[in-house]
Amino acid sequence: MAAQETTIFSRPVALRETVTHYCPGCTHGVIHRLVAEALDDLGLRQRTVGVAPVGCSVLAYNYFNCDFLEAPHGRAPALATGYKRSRPEMIVFTYQGDGDLASIGMSEIVHAANRGEKFTTIFVNNAIYGMTGGQMAPTTLSGQVTTTCPAGRDVAQTGYPIRVSELLSALVTPNYIERVAVHTPPHIIRAKRAIRKAFEYQVAGRCFSMVEVVSTCPTNWGMTPTDATKWLEDSMLKFYPLGCYSTPDREVD
Amino acid sequence: MKGNEAIAEAAIRAGAHSYFCYPITPQTEVAEYMSKRMPEAGGVFLQAESEVAVGNMLFGAASTGKRVFTSSSSPGISLMQEAISYMAGAQLPCVILNVMRGGPGLGGILPAQSDYLQATKGGGHGDYRVLVVAPSSVQEAVDLTMLCFHLADKYRNPVMIIADGMIGQMMEPVEFPEKYEEPPLPPKDWAATGAKGRDPLIVKSLYLDPYSLEDNSVILHRKYQQMIKEEPRFELYKVKPGNRILIVSYGTMARICQTVIDELEAEGISVGLFRPITVFPYPEEALRKEALKKNIESILTVEMSMGQMLEDVQRVIARAKPIRFFGRTGGIVPTPDEVKDQIKNMIRSESAGKKRRKKG
Numbered sequence: 001m002a003a004q005e006t007t008i009f010s011r012p013v014a015l016r017e018t019v020t021h022y023c024p025g026c027t028h029g030v031i032h033r034l035v036a037e038a039l040d041d042l043g044l045r046q047r048t049v050g051v052a053p054v055g056c057s058v059l060a061y062n063y064f065n066c067d068f069l070e071a072p073h074g075r076a077p078a079l080a081t082g083y084k085r086s087r088p089e090m091i092v093f094t095y096q097g098d099g100d101l102a103s104i105g106m107s108e109i110v111h112a113a114n115r116g117e118k119f120t121t122i123f124v125n126n127a128i129y130g131m132t133g134g135q136m137a138p139t140t141l142s143g144q145v146t147t148t149c150p151a152g153r154d155v156a157q158t159g160y161p162i163r164v165s166e167l168l169s170a171l172v173t174p175n176y177i178e179r180v181a182v183h184t185p186p187h188i189i190r191a192k193r194a195i196r197k198a199f200e201y202q203v204a205g206r207c208f209s210m211v212e213v214v215s216t217c218p219t220n221w222g223m224t225p226t227d228a229t230k231w232l233e234d235s236m237l238k239f240y241p242l243g244c245y246s247t248p249d250r251e252v253d
Numbered sequence: 254m255k256g257n258e259a260i261a262e263a264a265i266r267a268g269a270h271s272y273f274c275y276p277i278t279p280q281t282e283v284a285e286y287m288s289k290r291m292p293e294a295g296g297v298f299l300q301a302e303s304e305v306a307v308g309n310m311l312f313g314a315a316s317t318g319k320r321v322f323t324s325s326s327s328p329g330i331s332l333m334q335e336a337i338s339y340m341a342g343a344q345l346p347c348v349i350l351n352v353m354r355g356g357p358g359l360g361g362i363l364p365a366q367s368d369y370l371q372a373t374k375g376g377g378h379g380d381y382r383v384l385v386v387a388p389s390s391v392q393e394a395v396d397l398t399m400l401c402f403h404l405a406d407k408y409r410n411p412v413m414i415i416a417d418g419m420i421g422q423m424m425e426p427v428e429f430p431e432k433y434e435e436p437p438l439p440p441k442d443w444a445a446t447g448a449k450g451r452d453p454l455i456v457k458s459l460y461l462d463p464y465s466l467e468d469n470s471v472i473l474h475r476k477y478q479q480m481i482k483e484e485p486r487f488e489l490y491k492v493k494p495g496n497r498i499l500i501v502s503y504g505t506m507a508r509i510c511q512t513v514i515d516e517l518e519a520e521g522i523s524v525g526l527f528r529p530i531t532v533f534p535y536p537e538e539a540l541r542k543e544a545l546k547k548n549i550e551s552i553l554t555v556e557m558s559m560g561q562m563l564e565d566v567q568r569v570i571a572r573a574k575p576i577r578f579f580g581r582t583g584g585i586v587p588t589p590d591e592v593k594d595q596i597k598n599m600i601r602s603e604s605a606g607k608k609r610r611k612k613g
Contacts, residue, residue: 016453046449051313052457061455067445069316070457072339075309078301082313082321083445085297086271090317090447108309111302 012036014045016065025218025225028056028124030182031191032063035093035122038196039066042203048091049083051076053105055097056130074105077112080119091202092119098139099129102162106138109168113208116173120198121210123164126217127236134220138162141239146220161239165212169246176201176209177245181237183216183229194244207248214240256391257282257421260324260350260414263398265290266433269348270319271297273310275329278362279418280352283324304329308336315345316456318444320402324350327368328359330376337411338377341473342458344443346405348398349383350414352421355584363584364418366504369561372415373533380470382477384412384484385533387504391425397530403435404484408476409443415532417557419505419586477534485536490514492525494548497603498596500526501540501566502555505586510555513592524596532562537569544570550603551575555592558582 011017014036022028039045045066052060054073061068071079076094084092101109101123109121128146129135135148139161143152153161169177176198180191191213198209214236218228254262261283264272272291274284284300291298297314301307307323311333314321325333330351340347351372355365372385384404388394394416405412445454460466490507491514492499502510507528514524527543529536544552552574554563560578567576579595581587 047447049316049445049447058459061453061457065453066448067453068455068457069313069445070343070455070459071312072309072335075305075312075336078306078309079313079316081299081301081306082271082273082310083316084313085299085310086314086317086319086321087446107302108306111306 012040014039014065016063018062021059022056023219025216025228026056027182027213027215030188031122031124031213031215032060034182034188034192034195035095036064037192038199041196042199044091044199044203047089048093051079051083051092051094053094053096053100055100057095057097057124058131060095074100074103075108076100077105077108077117077121081112081115081117084117084119088118091199093122093199094119095122096124097130098123098125098127098137102138102164113168113175113210114171114173116175117208118202118205119208120202122195123210123212124215125164125212125240126215127161128217128220130217130220139164141235163240165210165245168210174207174248174250176207176247177212179212179214179240179242179245181214181232181242183232201248212240214242254391254424254427255282255421256394256416256423256425257352258286259391259395259427260398260416261286261290262429263395264322264348264402265294265296266429267399267402268320268433269296269322269402271314271321273299273301273307273314273321273323275301275304275307275325277326277329279354279364279421280324280326280350282421283350304332305335308333311347312336312340312343312345315340315347316445318441318446320406321347322350323347324352326352326354327356327365330368330371334377337383338379338381339458340411341381341383342379342469343456344409344473345411345456346409347411348401348405348414349411350398350416353415353417355582361584362418364505364557364586365582365584366415366417366506366557367559367561367582368415369532369556369558370564372413373535373565381473382480382533384408384410384480384531385415386412386486386530387415387532388420388530389504389507389528391420391423392427393530394420395427395429399433403438406438408480410476415504417505481534484531485534485539486530487536487539488528488530489543490526490528491518491523492527492543493523496523496525496548497550498524498553498599499544499549500524500553500555501529501562502526503529503532503562506555506557509587509589510592512589513596516589517593517596522596522600529562532565535565535569540566540569544574549574551577551599553595553599554578555587556580557586
């Protein structure tokens, strides 16, 4: 009897066959895949438009197999608002880093969330500006060394890191906010569930949804990928606790 | 109808589907009118958190292929320059109304024409242009607004209407066409409508490879060359063979110059007006033709600024004829008497000059 072949793992249809430009140990690749899997699972790819940020994932449109807009720095939520309001039948998501979303684009994300815009934001927080080579971000941890705080972030001068999920879940407007990580398989499974749920809320026309993914940047943290994973676990997750911060029914699980 | 409201209605009748705004004097009536009318017309009205967001909402909405519109005034338009540059780079159509007020900075709220250079010479970063029209009456503002939506789609480029508080606040009778008709346009196959039955489509202004970026700039440049060839619009007023002076003026200021010309005519002095309607593309050839006529001894440029369009007039006429300038700014609108005095002084000094030359 001939051996039966069963495919148990393949590239999601919503991802294109592209050679990665991300650094070894970077988690963007995993997050891209999880978004693509959610689009595949929910059958949304052909009616989805992504909005790329400025930062390492500026070229996100080279990986996703759906229409894309490339936004000015921080403005992805404004583009997504304009798009979704004009074509509410479409599925819209922004993919943004912490410099893009929490610094230059803070106004756009807060107001889009507060208006309850029916799009999804994937927020990748690695506590540093990656593309420009490792400068301090609003999310950089206290004491963390970057090229613009070589002695470590001094919170007396620059303030404390901004916890975006906590900030947006404080809005009165209903939303879905969850913080996840992708550094171990169990975390990846939970992250996938959250991303899928974020898109489901959008499909249902319920609310603004955002999944914050606590991520690594071995290159700019100056660590090996393994050490970066350990630092994420020991330092990042202490300041950025994982979990669901808000659902439109305000039942935090 | 009030100018601001007439422009808003014209935009709806030309098929504007999405309108985004942020309140700013002296054009807030456009936003207020749109907040009522857009939902009736089945379109989108949204008040944004800033003009930076407005510009970027236009970008997002224009990517759908639907017609998009905003209105603002000088400081707000400065904040939109980021998105205007990105939209020009990504070849997205949109129509932007600038009801100009005095600047720089917060300036004032009274009518001015001091954003001419910002509108016609760039405004944002990069190698790009915006097609700019300047109406001088409420009816013309209506007609041009409707035309702008067509031109924005034709060239896949931002188009700007520069008016001022006078046009915005002026009440005049207006007529709207029974049915809005325009020449056919190519299908919007550039719009991001979902990768169904085709490859994914990217709306972007990013080209990291310098050769691709240069190629994109060349494509844009060709469109601007086509605009220069096909779109210049202007109007002549009382241009006669016996005139010795030609006034060049646009928008509200040109209207005041028409009063000046009528009053001088009654005094036996004949002066003509060249009024650009498009200021980018500037009606260069037409102005050169009028200015270089033998009977024209000198040109007078009149603006509500310290002399901005003057630079285009100088560029077009060069040293062929003497060019004089008169302007008030900061929200002060020159009176017909002030302009008349300028013209009479020009006539006096030129005939004195002639006498001197004869004696010599």
